[in-house]
Amino acid sequence: MTQAAPLDLLKQARIRFTQREIAAYVGKDIKTVRRWEKGETPCPAMLEPALHGLLQTATTIPVDAPARFRFIDLFAGIGGIRMGFEAHGGACVFTSEWNAFSKKTYVENFGAEREFIGDIVSCPADAVPEHDILLGGFPCQPFSIAGVSKKNALGRPHGFECTTQGTLFFDVARIIAARRPAAFLLENVKNLLSHDKGRTFEVILQTLRDELGYDVHYRVIDGQHFTPQHRERILLVGFREKTAFSWDDLQLPTDGPRLASILHRTDGSEPLLPWDGDRFFDHAKRRVQPKYTLTPKLWAYLQHYADKHRAAGNGFGFGLAYPDSVTRTLSARYHKDGSEILVHQGSRKRPRRLTPRECARLMGFPDTFRIPVSDTQAYRQFGNSVVMPVMREVARIMLPHVDALLGAAPVAPALALVA
Structure with a gap:
């Protein structure tokens, strides 16, 4: 088997960590890491053990380690959002995904040790376990540009009028109402903002803010900060109580990787x-x-x-x-x-x-x-998935506020969790 070279390990590490985090872990200056990544100077072989250790601990949490928080994974797909939150010590206690092929991939990678159901619509809210964070990439086809165009061409409804997918947001809302998690993260396509001249998004905000009483923040983030793909998605973050959460805390690399x-x-x-x-x-x-x-x-x-x-x-x-x-x-x-x-x-x-x-x-x-x-x-x-490092970065800035709501002592930044 071909062994990964130091530069290969560095590239794998960059999927999960910023240049600043890697520099801190290996004890080098961030400019040095940047030069390695750009190929301006060779990545030294002596770093292999450290990079191997970083990659291993980033994906492995001891079975008996106490979870920092509990979350549920709705419309889970193949687990991209889950991976971002597991990287910070979270434990998934409930998963919902109706597609059999996606479930096969999900179970292959995460196991089926927790409750896994298919259709969230038929699941009573009181059957969902107590949790600290609700995660949900609710279906975007009714709101996406491609999805709207296709449904228009076929004479079919879209947005909330699409009863098979568009109304699934309200299943998220009923679970939030019943379980009152400390926080949630919802993901969708950028076009959600403008769909039906903004009325669809206004209904979502009104439901989350006015009816459920959550402190809601949203932002469109382009995945190209972390991977070589222009992929804009809107993220809605909500907290059970008023917080000092700010999108300004995001660390988005300005010079992302190339193909x-x-x-x-x-x-x-x-x-x-x-x-x-x-x-x-x-x-x-x-x-x-x-x-x-x-x-x-x-x-x-x-x-x-x-x-x-x-x-x-x-x-x-x-x-x-x-x-x-x-x-x-x-x-x-x-x-x-x-x-x-x-x-x-x-x-x-x-x-x-x-x-x-x-x-x-x-x-x-x-x-x-x-x-x-x-x-x-x-x-x-x-x-249909998400750019996983975006989820990991959003989880990083959410968790101090979740800790505060849960009454937990502040936990060190993500890198300290896995070092």
């Missing part, structure tokens, strides 16, 4: 993951599996489609991505043709899709995350 940082490496340094084997990458030939390169027919179709819309003055078309790129937003439809993110392979070769492992990295998931489903399902899952 090259998540691509399979063809120089012999790509790690051979036992759970992946050669599924995505041929380690013997040092190349991405050929099946991810577009067929001549599909490539010709995408070029024709782009030319047609360009001539009509529209902006539709494929998106070529280069090693120094920040990509477009990965969507759940990526399995169809991969058109939003096509990796350039040179002028004499057709572009390719990202592999599911590269999609996982693009969303900030570590290589320890297992992908037990088909490529099609994996693309859907990562396209």
Whole structure:
């Protein structure tokens, strides 16, 4: 098995930690870490033990360690929000996810030791365990630009009029009303702000603030601060009582990583993951599996489609991505043709899709995350997920205020938790 080089370990650490946190952990200046990451100076081999330790403790919490807080994971998907909060010592006590394929991936990575239900709509609020934080990435299709366009074309309702998905927010509200957690974090697409001329979002705020009495703060955050993907999502944070919470406490790197940082490496340094084997990458030939390169027919179709819309003055078309790129937003439809993110392979070769492992990295998931489903399902899952390091950073600034509401002694920052 190929051993990860120091720079590879550094890149994996950057999925979970800021440059400042890594610098503090290894006892170096932040400028030194920045030079390592940019390749201006080599990352020394002597750092391997420290980086290995950081990565190991960041993902492993002793079974008998007391949880800092308890949370529930609604509309859990494959656990991206959960991972961000577990990194700070939280324990998940309840999970809801209706999609069987997502549940398979979730259980593969987190186990099924806690209560797991499918449909939250049919779950009585008093059946949900007591918890300190409610997490929920409630379905965004009724509010997303793509979702609204599709439903309009089909003559179907969207937003809160979409009874199968849009009203799921009110199931979140009834659980908050019944259990009164110290805090919540809700995630959705940026378009939620403008949907139905702002009326949809106004109903959400009125419900959370006026009816439930929570101190609510919201902000749109772009995932490209942490991964090479332009992905804007709105986050709503609420507290049971008035707090001094401020989005200004976020530490968002100004010079985020580029696509090259998540691509399979063809120089012999790509790690051979036992759970992946050669599924995505041929380690013997040092190349991405050929099946991810577009067929001549599909490539010709995408070029024709782009030319047609360009001539009509529209902006539709494929998106070529280069090693120094920040990509477009990965969507759940990526399995169809991969058109939003096509990796350039040179002028004499057709572009390719990202592999599911590269999609996982693009969303900030570590290589320890297992992908037990088909490529099609994996693309859907990562396209519907969250940029995990964003969740970890938001959890970091939320938790001091949660501690205060719970009457707990303040806990050291995230890095001290895992060091």
